[in-house]
Amino acid sequence: MWTSGVTKGRLRAQVGLSVMVVLFINGSTGLVCYTAVESLDLGCLLQWDCPHASPNTTYTVQTKTQGDPWQDVAWCVWVSSHSCDISQVFSNFELYNMIRLGVHLSPISTVWIKPRKFDYSDFTFSPPSVSVSLNDDLLLVKVQFPCAANRRCSMQRCCPITEMIDPWTTVTVYNTLNHSEHQTRTVWTQEVVSYVDFSGLSPGQSYCAVANFSFPTFSMAASPKSAPQCVETVSKSGLLPVLCLGIGLTSLLLVTLLTVFLKKTRRPAPATENQAKPPVSIQDQVSLLPLSLVPLDPCDIHVELDDDHISTESSSSLPSNQDQASTCGELELERGLDSGISIPPVSQSSDETCG
Template structure:
């Protein structure tokens, strides 16, 4: 039977062994820095383990709120230091987590502290670069104004097919701002912001001066979730029809119409008429 002194000594030895074990574990120098990069709703996990050996391999796992941790099938026992997990997430309104596993041996894996991935990763505060690519615009004349069509960048997400472009507007509804300005006088401009609920956005502008060059640019954002705005698109320009040009078009149209109608009228007017029957030629009435 152990004496009280022996019991106290045994406990002290156990505590000392535990502290030594913790020190040995910390002395391995396993320090990894992880970062999440996002572009167009995609998600790229990068990491740097300065003290890991060149032959170290890694595994990445993801977890969506309510689900268990799952391996990213294309990032198991890899030697690279990045993993694109865009196809692993489909719902940004739930909590999504990512964690890195470092394989110290075939039977020993150390998991680094998980990182989240949600709407806040698209905000200005967490990103040194824009989280979205700029949209593209096309401009066409419409009556006395312009029609601007906005095309959004493709998204990287498992809800979209890899073989085709899936605009981000299929996954979330952006706020789209379109600005049309006079190319010679940028203070002469019109700007409209619309909530886009379709794959593409169409915005009409009217009241533009005739005979001038107007350019259109667009960008989009998600102010509801305090998300970053995209950069502006490349400008697309078009020249509105001048009054003299409109008169010329009317004259040309009138001339073409005349060329078609005059021959028809000439043929109709010059067509020989049948002579009216005279009295002599009429049959006599029987008495």
């Protein structure tokens, strides 16, 4: 009887132990660890807390992208820490990305906590930075985005988040003295830097620009606004001195060019062959004519010497035949001497001809 009682007691103890193990296992799986994700500028940090786990418990983290199987995060396998930076794991934020935590109860037993998704609802961003420049009445706003925490980019340089996503960028320009005067534009940024311009600004006013951005198609995942950058537009009265100075300099240049041009045009033109020559005197005309072309008849010429000037008169003015003959001889003699040609004395026939 005692033997049978002992046997029944051992059986009950084994059954009770088995129930306790089952309850322990069920309890361990039911006491889910608390997980949380922190994401700044597309980074991802998983943190967890398992309050009922042993201090010696180790953990493994796995990730899964839409269409791919679960994969271990190489630097978060059998770790005793309570966090894992998986920023460099995810690269496509348009797909579903999942994370799960594994609790190792023994070397051969691992309990996986319910997976959780990693998407835009976890995203937070740093504010962008803006710079403004004024060209006449056009205000240009340049928006620069924060560096991404994702390790897909080189660690030695800033990798703007626009290299991984195409955010919506909203820029607002407002009048500092009258906030009701403002303009807002939203653009889809597909470049590393975004440029937005504004026109129609009032002269002589101070304008400031602020910007923020959001994850594409999900405006709820938006960054804070940037620090304002301001610029003052030039007033019309301020343009007057500049305009007057420009007109004065232009006028001075034109006057200088006109003066140089007039001086060049007033210089005497060089003598040309077609320029009119001074009139030639009668004596020069006579001396220039060749003797062979001038038929000389002493009866038709009368020469008078008056202060070394030679004049010609009509033969009708001769007083007498004798005087005319002597005059003809003197004329021939003088012409011969002047021209260097010897002329024979007038013959008798000449006298007769004169008669």
